[in-house]
Amino acid sequence: MEKYKELLALEFADQDSKKTRPEGVLPWLPTDAVSIDKLYRRVKNIMPNVRECYADELIKDYSYEEFAQMMFLDGCFILQYLHCIVTGNYKELNMKSHDIAFIRHDLFVLENQLPFEVLQVLIFTCKNMILVVGFRCVYMPISYHSHRSAKELRKAGIYFRPGKSRHLSDVKFNSFHCSALLTLPPITVDDSTKSEFLNLVAYEACPDTPDDFGVTSYLCFMDSLIDHAEDVKELRSKGILLNYLGSDQEVADLFNEIARDLVPNPHAFVDVKRQIEDHYKSRTKIWIAEWKNTHFTTPWTLFAFIAALFVIGLQITDTFLAGVQTYYAVHPK
Structure with a gap:
């Protein structure tokens, strides 16, 4: 995913409201183009707080610059991914559908979580407020269907x-x-x-x-x-x-x-x-x-049902004829 992270970071920084939006994309989505350098400086400035979210033994092999770059690329990657999913702009991801689904799964893995402060800085720097609503909320539209054997x-x-x-x-x-x-x-x-x-x-x-x-x-x-x-x-x-x-x-x-x-x-x-x-x-x-399924599992049950209907029909007919005979016996012409 490293190549995708760099591409999506550039796309995230270049969200321009003047671009032609494909059909179905939210027309009220506010976006402004922001330089990649400005985004990176904002993320780099909060690294002292971000590093405190991790145990020392987990990040000791990363220099300050390497750690900042990792947080920056991962943050841009997550937010641009969400942006494309929420707006229905899947083509901008340039990924196959199974990769998109696997990323959705990986984003929920506990060890893959990013400090939310990183995402907040990127969100508000880009002024892309829809992402605040989208993150953990309007996440990924999927058609769910029950499992039927x-x-x-x-x-x-x-x-x-x-x-x-x-x-x-x-x-x-x-x-x-x-x-x-x-x-x-x-x-x-x-x-x-x-x-x-x-x-x-x-x-x-x-x-x-x-x-x-x-x-x-x-x-x-x-x-x-x-x-x-x-x-x-x-x-x-x-x-x-x-x-x-x-x-x-x-x-x-x-x-x-x-x-x-x-x-x-x-x-x-x-x-x-x-x-x-x-x-x-x-x-x-x-x-x-x-x-x-309960009453007609075999031909015999169907035959029994038809026979029962026939008997009931005969009884109704017999009752009707008896009623007619009684009527004319009481009311002769």
């Missing part, structure tokens, strides 16, 4: 179907009145699957590769569907997973292991995930699905 989705009335294409991005969701259909690309799982996926994930993490993270995002999505052997069985029974590896539990373990610590493209399958959440928010659909 295949077994849970099936119980909620969401059925599975293999797609005609084997493209990993070919994931579709179709909603009906009381149920829904999730279409997934069929995939063969065998002894070579793990190594192939791991190599593709490693390739996607390289700096000069496309930023869509298609394989990584697919693995994370499948990991959300697969927790246990029952989930694999559900997908396998529908022809989505072709298991040449061994037991269903082995397939579940494979996806869980590969997807551990992976960061997907936050925009991947976002529409599908949103529609799944919308389906779960419909209490009527969930109630109907639970009712069907």
